[in-house]
Each structure stands twice: as structure tokens, then as C-alpha cells.
Amino acid sequence: MRIRKLLPAVLAGAGFVSASPVMASMGNIGTTYGVLPSDVASAQALSLFNGQVSATYYNPANLARDSRGVLTSGLMHADHELRASKVSGGSFASPRDGDILQDVPSQQVLLGMKTDLTDLTRYEHPLYLGFMLGVEKYGDEMMAFSSATDRAGQYLEYGRQPLFLNLGGGTQIWRGLDMGLSARITLHSEAELIASSTLGGTTSYESLEVSAVPSIRPIFGMNMDFGESFCGEDACWMNGLEAAFSFRGYSNSSTKVDSTITIPGTVLDPGMSLAVTTIDSYQPNIYAAGLAYARDRWRVGVTLEMQQWSDLESELESDTIKDQAVNASGADQLEFKDIVVPRVGGEFHLNDTYMLTGGLAFSESPMSSDGSLEVNYLDNDKWILGLGLTAEYASVPVLAFPVRFDLAYQYQKLESREFDLYDQRAASYPQPYETVEADGDVHIFSGSITLKF
Numbered sequence: 001m002r003i004r005k006l007l008p009a010v011l012a013g014a015g016f017v018s019a020s021p022v023m024a025s026m027g028n029i030g031t032t033y034g035v036l037p038s039d040v041a042s043a044q045a046l047s048l049f050n051g052q053v054s055a056t057y058y059n060p061a062n063l064a065r066d067s068r069g070v071l072t073s074g075l076m077h078a079d080h081e082l083r084a085s086k087v088s089g090g091s092f093a094s095p096r097d098g099d100i101l102q103d104v105p106s107q108q109v110l111l112g113m114k115t116d117l118t119d120l121t122r123y124e125h126p127l128y129l130g131f132m133l134g135v136e137k138y139g140d141e142m143m144a145f146s147s148a149t150d151r152a153g154q155y156l157e158y159g160r161q162p163l164f165l166n167l168g169g170g171t172q173i174w175r176g177l178d179m180g181l182s183a184r185i186t187l188h189s190e191a192e193l194i195a196s197s198t199l200g201g202t203t204s205y206e207s208l209e210v211s212a213v214p215s216i217r218p219i220f221g222m223n224m225d226f227g228e229s230f231c232g233e234d235a236c237w238m239n240g241l242e243a244a245f246s247f248r249g250y251s252n253s254s255t256k257v258d259s260t261i262t263i264p265g266t267v268l269d270p271g272m273s274l275a276v277t278t279i280d281s282y283q284p285n286i287y288a289a290g291l292a293y294a295r296d297r298w299r300v301g302v303t304l305e306m307q308q309w310s311d312l313e314s315e316l317e318s319d320t321i322k323d324q325a326v327n328a329s330g331a332d333q334l335e336f337k338d339i340v341v342p343r344v345g346g347e348f349h350l351n352d353t354y355m356l357t358g359g360l361a362f363s364e365s366p367m368s369s370d371g372s373l374e375v376n377y378l379d380n381d382k383w384i385l386g387l388g389l390t391a392e393y394a395s396v397p398v399l400a401f402p403v404r405f406d407l408a409y410q411y412q413k414l415e416s417r418e419f420d421l422y423d424q425r426a427a428s429y430p431q432p433y434e435t436v437e438a439d440g441d442v443h444i445f446s447g448s449i450t451l452k453f
Contacts, residue, residue: 026282026312027157028251029108029134029164030057033078034386036110037408037446040076041388043359045345046301048244048290049223052450053112056130056166058288059221059246060180063114063128063170066452068401070130074110074448075138079103082440084153084378087418089434101153101378101438106160109139110448117169127171130182134164143187145253147278147321149374151423153436156367156379162253162281163187168219176229182219186253186281187212193259199266215254221246240294245287250311252282278321284308284366290343300346309336309366325372330430332422334372339364345386357388357408371420371432378438380414404450412442 025032034040035054039047047058051065053072082102114130121127136144137160144160168182189212195203227239255278262271285308292301313336316326325334345359361384367377388408396403416439420432427433 025155025157025159025161026280027159027161028281028283029076029078029106029161030054031283031286032157032161033076033106033410033444034408034446035132035134035164036072036074036112037388037406037448038357038390040410040444040446041357041359041386041406041408042301042345042347043343043361043384043386043410045290045303045343045359045361046292046299046347046357048221048246048288048303049242049292049299049301053114053130053132055170055180055221056112056132056168056182057184057219057248059223059244060130060168060170060182060219061178061221061223061244061246063130063168063180064126064172064178065223067116067126069116069453070112070114070450071453072110072112072448072450074406074446076106076108076110076134076444076446078106078158079443079445080105080158080440081442082155082158082378082414082438084419084436084438087435087437089421089428089432102155102158104159106136106158107138108134108136108161108164110134125171127169129167129169131167132164134161136160136162145255145280147255147280147319149321150376151374151421153376153378153419153421153438155438155440156377158440158442166219170221174229175232176225176227177222178224179222180220182221184217184219184248184251184283186215186217186251188215188254188256189213190256191258193257194271195259196262196264199263203261215251217249217251219246219248240299242292242294243290244292245289248283248286248288250283250285250308252279252315254279276320278319279315282312282315284311297349298347301344303343305341305343306338307341307366308338310338312336312366322375325375325377328373328422331369331420332371332373332430332432333369334367334375334377335369336366337368339366343384353391353393355390355392357386357390359386360384365417370418371422373422374424376419376421376423378417378419378436380417380438380440382415383413384410385413386410399451401452404452406446406448406450408444408446410442410444410446412444414438414440414442 055062170180195206257276290303343361367379
């Protein structure tokens with residue numbers, strides 16, 4: 001019986017395709033690349049102190065840094081060349097075509113807005129609301145989603161990204177102390193299919209119900225300007241010194257499919273049940289803390305992020321596509337660890353109009369295992385280098401307020417690392433059928449225009 005032919009149809013009905021070339025991943029643009037060009041350019045080192053609308057993701061307290069409203073639009077293009085070359089083995093046929101394993105770009109259109117809601121209340125205390133939206137394939141693909149096993153290996157964090165949406169607000173709590181709260185919104189979808197099928201996989205009498213509900217995860221941030229808090233209008237050494245902290249709760253996109261299939265004369269009522277539950281675009285709990293120091297023409301900052309990737313193991317236990325990787329008992333067991341990501345960056349004002357931004361970060365791989373049964377995840381330590389140019393024009397024709405243009409480039413170098421590939425169908429199992437060396441290069445280009453009002 002060719003029952004397996006039914007599965008792609010079931011999954012396609014839920015907007016999800018196993019083994020799809022979309023190559024989605026356990027990542028999002030905010031953590032993997034940077035939301036706006038200013039975040040990309042500083043390698044996210046200054047994102048905790050960034051007053052642009054991307055603060056809804058990094059630190060919503062910064063929405064209160066500027067009383068003016070903001071409207072931002074932008075584009076981001078991330079070009080991947082992720083490689084996996086054979087070191088040894090290879091007796092089991094692999095679908096890999098040469099060394100290039102993944103080169104599908106991520107292309108996002110970005111929209112953001114911030115506004116002052118003070119006039120909606122009976123109080124004069126300022127309250128700011130902002131949202132940030134990112135849509136894949138320049139706006140054509142909101143549900144970039146893939147979950148699959150892969151004999152050739154697949155990268156953990158890179159690929160197209162599903163809908164990126166944040167909504168939150170910030171306000172001043174005390175002189176120099178701002179706090180904010182926002183929500184990271186992802187979609188959890190469910191589908192139920194009832195159908196009758198022939199042995200060849202042709203279905204009839206289909207009934208399909210699909211639903212999706214938002215999953216809301218919290219983001220909290222606070223920022224303190226020590227000079228404003230403790231110096232007031234007096235000159236002191238704390239002028240220009242800032243500290244910030246944020247917490248981003250874990251999030252993921254998920255799909256659950258339940259189906260009941262009957263085959264006349266072969267599989268009778270109540271039929272055969274197929275159930276698939278899988279997650280994608282998982283982001284762990286992230287605790288970030290940073291310091292920044294500014295003078296008239298420059299600012300430098302350092303940020304440390306603690307990312308709790310170890311919790312992903314328990315999440316994957318309920319994933320019916322990838323659960324065998326975390327439930328394995330040998331060297332093919334998928335294991336994760338918590339990591340700390342250091343970031344350092346700076347800004348320099350060339351004059352009243354132009355500013356240069358640069359940043360450097362090192363991100364250790366959260367994968368502590370070198371193999372994962374049938375899923376065959378690949379992940380590397382990486383260096384991240386960013387550079388950007390900002391131009392803010394205080395006076396432009398027609399408009400009464402400044403206009404800001406940002407351009408940024410970021411390079412990510414994935415260091416070489418060897419992985420063992422496992423498949424239960426290989427004659428060599430429980431030994432790996434192939435060992436590969438994984439490395440890669442990622443180039444990110446980003447640009448935006450910001451109107452202030």
C-alpha cells in the first residue's frame with residue numbers, strides 16, 4: 001500500500017510541506033541578523049539602546065527616548081552560502097549536490113511605527129506605542145515554514161523566516177529610568193483532514209478544517225540614563241552613561257495536523273489516523289544586559305546575551321518529525337546548551353548629518369552534540385561583523401520633521417565543524433554513514449527610511 005503518498009497532501013492542506021525547499025529554521029531576523037539596519041550594523045551591540053522602532057523587540061523601554069512619532073520602512077536581504085563537504089563515509093546515498101548545502105536567501109520587507117498615546121488618556125504622562133513587522137520574500141510569503149528530516153544535513157538557524165511581528169509600549173518611570181513591555185506574536189496552526197483514498201493516493205470525500213491562533217510571548221525592557229538620573233543639569237562623569245536590561249520570552253511557530261483516512265476494501269471505518277505535530281522558528285528565553293557610554297560625537301556599547309537553548313530539547317520531544325533525534329540514546333542524540341553571546345559596537349558622527357556604525361559579536365553554537373538521528377542538524381560557532389551609514393536630514397522639502405536613511409552590511413563567518421550524519425535505513429547504523437565538515441558565509445544587506453512626525 002502506498003499510504004505515504006497521502007502525507008504530503010495532508011501537510012499541504014495545513015500550509016506546511018515536509019522536505020520543502022523553503023528551508024525555514026530555528027531562528028528569526030531579530031536574533032539571527034538584526035531587525036533594522038542600525039541593529040545589523042552594530043551586530044546588535046547597541047540594540048538595547050536603539051531608539052528606533054525595532055526597540056519593540058530588543059528593549060521596548062527605548063520607545064520613550066524620543067517624543068516624536070516614527071514611521072519606518074525597509075528591506076533586508078540575507079545571502080547564504082552554507083557548505084557541508086564529505087570527510088569520510090558516504091556508503092549511504094546522500095542527496096547533497098556538491099558542497100553547497102543551502103543558498104536560498106532570506107528577503108524581508110520591514111514596516112514599523114511608533115506614536116504617542118498621551119492624548120488618549122486623561123493624564124499628561126507620556127505613553128508610547130510601537131509595532132514592528134517583517135514579512136518574508138519581500139512581502140509575498142508570510143508563512144515560511146518547513147520541518148523535515150534530512151539525510152544531507154540541514155542548518156539550524158538559517159533560511160527563510162516566518163511572519164515577524166512585535167507590538168508594545170514604553171514610558172518613563174522616573175527621571176532617567178524608562179521601562180517597556182511588548183509582545184512577540186507567532187502563529188500556532190491546526191488542521192483536521194477526513195478523506196477517502198484509493199491505493200494510488202487519490203482522495204475523495206475530503207473534509208478539511210484549518211485554524212490558526214496567535215501565540216503571545218512577553219518582552220520586558222528597562223533603560224537607565226545615569227547622567228539624567230543623578231546629575232540633572234550639572235556636569236559629572238556619569239553624563240552619557242547608560243545601562244539596559246531586557247528579557248525576551250521563548251517563542252515558536254507550530255503546526256498540528258490530525259487526519260483520518262479510509263481506503264475502501266482495505267482500511268475501513270474508523271480509518272487510519274495520521275498525526276503530525278512540529279515546531280519551527282524556535283527562539284529561547286534571552287536575557288540581555290548592556291552598558292553604553294556617549295560623548296558629543298561618539299558612543300560605544302557592550303551587550304551580553306544569555307540564551308537558554310537547552311529548553312529546546314523538551315520542546316522537540318513532542319515534535320513527531322524530529323523527536324527521534326532528542327530521544328536517541330547514543331552519539332546520535334541531539335543536545336543543546338545555554339550560551340552567552342558578547343557584542344561590542346560603536347557610533348561616530350562625522351558631522352551633523354552623517355554617522356558611521358560598527359559592531360562585532362561572537363556567537364557560540366548552542367548545539368553541544370555532533371550528530372542528530374535523521375534530523376542531522378548542522379550549526380557552527382560564528383563571528384559577526386557589521387558596518388553601517390546613517391544620514392539624517394533635519395530639513396527636507398515639504399516635510400516639517402527630519403528624515404533618516406540607514407544602510408548596513410553584515411558578514412557572518414561560520415567556523416568549520418565536523419558532524420556525523422545518521423540514518424536508521426543505512427547499513428552502518430548505529431554508526432554514522434557519513435562525516436561532513438560544515439562551514440559557511442552569510443552576507444546581509446539592509447536599508448531603511450524613517451520619517452519623524
